[in-house]
Amino acid sequence: MVSPAVALIGVFIFVPMVLTIWLSFHQWSTQTGFEAARFVGLRNYEDILGPISVGRDFKRAFLNTAIYTALSVVAILPLSVIFGLLVYQSRVAGGQFLRTILFSTYMVPMIAVALVWSKLYSPSEGPLNQILFWVGIGPQSWLSSPDTALYSIVILNVWQQVGYFTVLAIAGLTQIPSSLHEAARIDGANPVQEFFGVTLPLLRRTLLFSAVIAVINAVQVFEPVALITQGGPANSTNVLTFHIRRVGIERAQGGLGSAMAVMLMLSLIVVIVLIFSLARQKEERA
Amino acid sequence: MNAMTKIRMAAFAATVLTPFAAAAQDVELTYLTHWAPDTVKLLEEAASAYSEQNPGVAISVRAVPFGDLLTTIRSGGSGDGPTIASIYDLWLPELVRDGLVAPAPDAVSGEVTSEWPEGIAAAAAVDGQVYGIPNEINVYALNYNKAMFEEAGISAPPKTWAELQDAAAKLSTDGKQGFGLINSWAAGVVHPFASLLASNGGALIADGKPQLDSQKALETFELYETMIKEGYTDPAMGTSDANTTGPFLDNFVSGNTGMIIMANWWESALRAGMGDDFANIGTAPIPVGPSGDTARSISYSWMTVVNAGAEDAEQAAAWDFLQWLDGPDSGENGASAMAGILQSMGILPSRTSDVAAFEEALGRPFLEGYVSSLENARAFPVVLGGQEFSDALQQVIEQLEYGQISAQEAQQNAQADAESILERAQR
Numbered sequence: 001m002v003s004p005a006v007a008l009i010g011v012f013i014f015v016p017m018v019l020t021i022w023l024s025f026h027q028w029s030t031q032t033g034f035e036a037a038r039f040v041g042l043r044n045y046e047d048i049l050g051p052i053s054v055g056r057d058f059k060r061a062f063l064n065t066a067i068y069t070a071l072s073v074v075a076i077l078p079l080s081v082i083f084g085l086l087v088y089q090s091r092v093a094g095g096q097f098l099r100t101i102l103f104s105t106y107m108v109p110m111i112a113v114a115l116v117w118s119k120l121y122s123p124s125e126g127p128l129n130q131i132l133f134w135v136g137i138g139p140q141s142w143l144s145s146p147d148t149a150l151y152s153i154v155i156l157n158v159w160q161q162v163g164y165f166t167v168l169a170i171a172g173l174t175q176i177p178s179s180l181h182e183a184a185r186i187d188g189a190n191p192v193q194e195f196f197g198v199t200l201p202l203l204r205r206t207l208l209f210s211a212v213i214a215v216i217n218a219v220q221v222f223e224p225v226a227l228i229t230q231g232g233p234a235n236s237t238n239v240l241t242f243h244i245r246r247v248g249i250e251r252a253q254g255g256l257g258s259a260m261a262v263m264l265m266l267s268l269i270v271v272i273v274l275i276f277s278l279a280r281q282k283e284e285r286a
Numbered sequence: 287m288n289a290m291t292k293i294r295m296a297a298f299a300a301t302v303l304t305p306f307a308a309a310a311q312d313v314e315l316t317y318l319t320h321w322a323p324d325t326v327k328l329l330e331e332a333a334s335a336y337s338e339q340n341p342g343v344a345i346s347v348r349a350v351p352f353g354d355l356l357t358t359i360r361s362g363g364s365g366d367g368p369t370i371a372s373i374y375d376l377w378l379p380e381l382v383r384d385g386l387v388a389p390a391p392d393a394v395s396g397e398v399t400s401e402w403p404e405g406i407a408a409a410a411a412v413d414g415q416v417y418g419i420p421n422e423i424n425v426y427a428l429n430y431n432k433a434m435f436e437e438a439g440i441s442a443p444p445k446t447w448a449e450l451q452d453a454a455a456k457l458s459t460d461g462k463q464g465f466g467l468i469n470s471w472a473a474g475v476v477h478p479f480a481s482l483l484a485s486n487g488g489a490l491i492a493d494g495k496p497q498l499d500s501q502k503a504l505e506t507f508e509l510y511e512t513m514i515k516e517g518y519t520d521p522a523m524g525t526s527d528a529n530t531t532g533p534f535l536d537n538f539v540s541g542n543t544g545m546i547i548m549a550n551w552w553e554s555a556l557r558a559g560m561g562d563d564f565a566n567i568g569t570a571p572i573p574v575g576p577s578g579d580t581a582r583s584i585s586y587s588w589m590t591v592v593n594a595g596a597e598d599a600e601q602a603a604a605w606d607f608l609q610w611l612d613g614p615d616s617g618e619n620g621a622s623a624m625a626g627i628l629q630s631m632g633i634l635p636s637r638t639s640d641v642a643a644f645e646e647a648l649g650r651p652f653l654e655g656y657v658s659s660l661e662n663a664r665a666f667p668v669v670l671g672g673q674e675f676s677d678a679l680q681q682v683i684e685q686l687e688y689g690q691i692s693a694q695e696a697q698q699n700a701q702a703d704a705e706s707i708l709e710r711a712q713r
Contacts, residue, residue: 031384232470
């Protein structure tokens with residue numbers, strides 16, 4: 001007999017996933033019942049991987065999501081460790097205050113963040129360009145240019161998320177026995193050797209968890225794009241979740257949207273499996 | 287049966303029957319729009335006036351940004367969604383195909399056919415069946431800053447593309463752009479392009495087939511390419527946000543953009559942003575291209591539709607309210623209340639009696655140029671797959687604006703995309 005927990009997981013997780021995969025092989029308007037879905041084989045996949053606008057937009061959104069995710073993770077993880085080390089040091093004046101400030105960015109609603117950052121990034125009257133002007137750097141186009149818009153959204157994401165990952169890093173740091181640090185110091189290790197020889201290896205599990213969560217969070221980016229850029233300019237900030245919403249809901253092309261969602265799901269699984277295998281390899285080597 | 291039992295039965299009957307009695311009398315309607323708070327307030331006042339005359343009908347107004355309007359209509363497509371929604375005519379064929387909007391009753395259908403110009407009434411119908419009551423019509427024209435023109439020594443707005451480029455060159459100084467292009471908003475990108483194409487004698491779609499492979503379309507793409515290469519336009523100054531405002535508006539309002547092609551509806555935004563300087567803004571016909579014979583433009587309309595998933599009583603009340611709102615008895619001097627609301631934003635009403643009632647107001651300097659452009663305006667093509675076609679063309683034009691592709695590549699991609707999208711929409 002199937003336990004209630006398994007049944008619940010089946011209903012709320014596996015059924016939608018299987019349904020999405022099934023729909024990806026059909027032409028289906030999201031405004032009609034599932035019985036109206038018409039089997040089209042691999043045509044949706046051919047379309048989203050093809051050279052016409054449907055394919056071009058999907059591939060661009062996929063690439064944008066990959067760049068956004070990679071940059072976010074590469075920036076957030078080291079910063080969270082640095083900030084974690086800073087505020088974990090009990091001797092640092094204002095450590096508690098810094099911890100509160102860092103975490104508060106995570107609690108600010110995205111709509112407020114979007115409003116403030118869209119003004120900060122304003123090319124003509126934005127404070128960021130004024131600050132750059134004071135230090136002798138010319139004005140940047142930020143969200144107004146396809147060359148910089150995606151990076152601007154990454155900066156916004158790092159600013160908002162780094163506090164949360166700093167808290168995770170601090171939690172990891174508290175798990176490291178102080179006797180190991182003391183032993184390293186007695187053995188003559190300097191702070192850098194202590195960090196790479198003791199702190200970082202023992203933070204590995206925390207960082208693995210942080211990396212997985214950071215990847216999942218980044219892949220699901222939606223609000224800053226929907227609220228600030230609408231995917232523009234020139235598709236430069238069009239990410240997969242926003243694009244799937246546009247195709248699946250706005251245009252009601254449920255089959256195409258499902259095929260895109262399946263590709264996103266498969267890619268995410270591959271990335272997460274890769275992260276775990278890399279971590280396992282390192283652990284085995286250690 | 288003792289007294290206590292009778293009381294219990296009476297209480298039971300009251301509990302069970304009251305909701306039905308209430309439902310027969312009271313109807314709650316929701317009206318979804320993308321209008322700004324000031325305009326929503328005017329709509330709420332009109333709705334209150336209707337509810338006073340019809341005490342059983344309560345109407346609440348819900349506003350979302352333009353960028354979220356279609357998604358909100360689609361995701362609320364069941365009976366729980368808004369009863370009435372304001373829609374762009376391009377969306378109608380697909381909303382009808384998906385069964386989201388209710389056909390208009392005969393009385394409404396007859397009124398739309400007889401009281402609105404033929405072309406506008408046709409945009410509110412699919413296969414001859416009317417689905418909405420048209421309200422606004424928008425047309426594109428060239429807006430220019432007279433003060434900047436005077437400073438640059440330009441005596442009159444450009445009548446041809448050659449004059450347009452010449453004026454743009456003279457205006458592009460000190461970080462200012464002579465000619466503004468909009469990006470990150472499909473209609474803001476595609477409609478000005480379509481207006482220039484129309485003024486060059488071309489069209490986006492004719493008889494259901496894309497026409498972007500024509501020489502006239504190529505010339506239009508090349509005009510964009512020249513404007514960018516010569517530095518007459520700066521794409522970074524043309525970004526739009528989800529509310530169809532942002533840098534493109536700010537730059538025109540603050541005198542950093544000399545000319546821009548926009549629709550009449552942004553009059554209220556210009557007035558709000560410019561104050562007394564609004565008097566500096568002139569309106570002129572779209573300049574004529576090398577293959578064009580006369581100044582042309584494109585137009586599009588909006589309408590209100592009723593949710594097909596709403597209860598019968600709600601649908602009936604919704605149509606009655608809309609007929610009143612768009613009818614000659616709800617406003618002043620024979621105009622509809624809707625026309626008064628639209629005029630507060632500088633939007634042209636479309637009902638024949640509204641146009642007559644606002645004849646004097648429509649003659650004010652800013653709107654006069656738009657009203658005169660209507661005569662030679664072509665309706666933006668309303669076809670199945672129209673929104674996707676518009677989105678795809680937007681992306682191609684933006685790639686051209688940012689120098690990612692050439693005019694020839696833009697033309698090839700735009701035509702190939704359009705053929706694929708329109709073919710897929712028919713499957």
